[in-house]
Amino acid sequence: MIADYFRLAFKGIARRRVRSWLTLIGIFIGITAVVSLITLSQGMQDAITEQFSKLGSNRVMITPGGKSFGPTAGAVMTAKFDDDDADTVRRVKGVDDALGPLIRTASVEFRGETKAIMTFAYPTSSNAIRILERNGVIDIEDGRMFRPSDRYVAILGYTNAYDDFDKEVKEGNTIKIEDYEFKVIGIRGKSGSFQDIAMGIPLDVGREIFDEKEEVSSIFAIIKPGYDTGAVAEDIKKALRKHRNVEEGEEDFTVNSPQMLLESVTMITDVVKAVLIGIAAVSILVGGIGIMNTMYTSVAERTKEIGIMKATGARNSSIMMLFLVESGMLGLIGGVFGLAAGYGISMAAGKIAMDAAGIEVIVAVTPAMVIGALAFSFVLGALSGVFPARKASKLQPVEALRR
């Protein structure tokens, strides 16, 4: 029987095609927003979590310079770290070890070709080598790791070795870094991160060729197992404040852990989500009111038909059902198109993210979501139709027939 009501309702909708389409727009936009929002934010969340889990959650990066805005911005931007800062970090409770590499862009020559390559000059004490190895900072594919006795040697990133130069750089080749001759002792494996485009050399020779006696570009701390990364990051902040003699809130350095980054990214996406949910809610509300309006008009236009149906045996409940199904179907059709459009937008946005940032955002529409969105839009439509449908069902047959 319910199938007959759907058939009758569909004829009612089809009769006023233009008005029905216009009515659908509100619901359509709302469902589009909700679907694209949920699929995209889920995909982004997954992608971001994936990126950070690659980096590892037991690390803290300390970079010189505070926030790049505010009254003290000029002063803090020029701040630098030295070995003492690295030692301060190393002494904080819960820190397993801390490394302070010197980071520069170096001009590198190989067989007559010169390229600018990001260069990390790492400490190469046996302890530092252990940290680099154990935490996967340098993951050798070909060749070998640094030794404490190494001097003019380099470990190349995957891209450095295979793509940067016309000729492939192999282990054992000689390259010129800032006019000093270096022997390539190892090539890193492909990681999918910035490590692919970065080259490593020992810190001592780095200080020599870049003429930097003291500076440490950033400090990289490994947190001991069993300690909360966030809490230790706070302690590091405190210790560095004391060491560098700055007040809280005026730090000339920034402490970041992947977790903290993840949290701030999550916070941003949450704000975006809240705004979009707001837009979606308003759109859905307006859509619902639109459906209600259309249904009221429809009831007024079809008063006579309602009278005829009542004369031929339609109960109040049958009329109520007929109009509820009709308004529910308006919502449902809006939902179907909204679902398709929302999925399309998510796919497009995912592709843009892939092309622009190389982040793979997997956009997934689950069956639960399809059913949920369709059920929601049908119920929403039906609810919007409750008052008009009740008005229709309460019409007096004689009055209705007189129209």
Next chain:
Amino acid sequence: MKKPIIELKDVWKIYRMGETDVEALKGISISINEDEFASIQGPSGSGKSTLMHLVGCLDLPTKGHVFLDGHDISKLTESQLATIRGKRIGFVFQAFNLIPTLTAMENVMLPMIFNNVSRWKREKTATELLMEMGLKERMNHKPNQLSGGEQQRVAIARALANDPEVILADEPTGNLDSTTGKHIMDLIRHLSKEHKKTIIMVTHDPYIASFAKKKVVIVDGKVGHDHEYLKKILWKSNHEDKKGNPKGGKK
């Protein structure tokens, strides 16, 4: 001895129009037997349409009782009245009153949907009825693709859909030319004779009323008895408009 299927006992219908009460029916008592073909005649404003609505369970009397098959409908709920309308009464209206978006077939099936008849049975019954009405070629046409006579035949088929005992026809030929009207009246007589339906027909046209066996005349909300007076009234209503000008000419 045939038993009455419809009985009205001292039925009053009073409408409230603003501050004043309008008495549409003033104590009408009528009895119509099973299988009878009755006409209700009266000038416009006489209350015959109101009477029709009460008999058709579309409305309830202000005072008095309406009995259908011995049961007082004045005490029924809207839902029960709807069931009676669907199962026991078939309506034929002056303006045909088909649903414009539905085909002839779907219009005939509509009362059966509300009466929870299976799809298969609905299609079978509707096809048979439309064929009986001579509309075999017209089943999938919409009302606006049908002539007036064809639309009224679809309406008659619809009235028969749930095989009701009573057919109520309200000016069934009012919107048709005389030839088509005659054809429709032949069909209605056919319902009376072959289908053994009780027919109650409202009309102001004495020729149309002449098809009926029993004639009831309503004047000013009462059943009329003075035949000379009634003839005059009816002649007047047929040949003059409300201002007393002769009919025709303008229309």
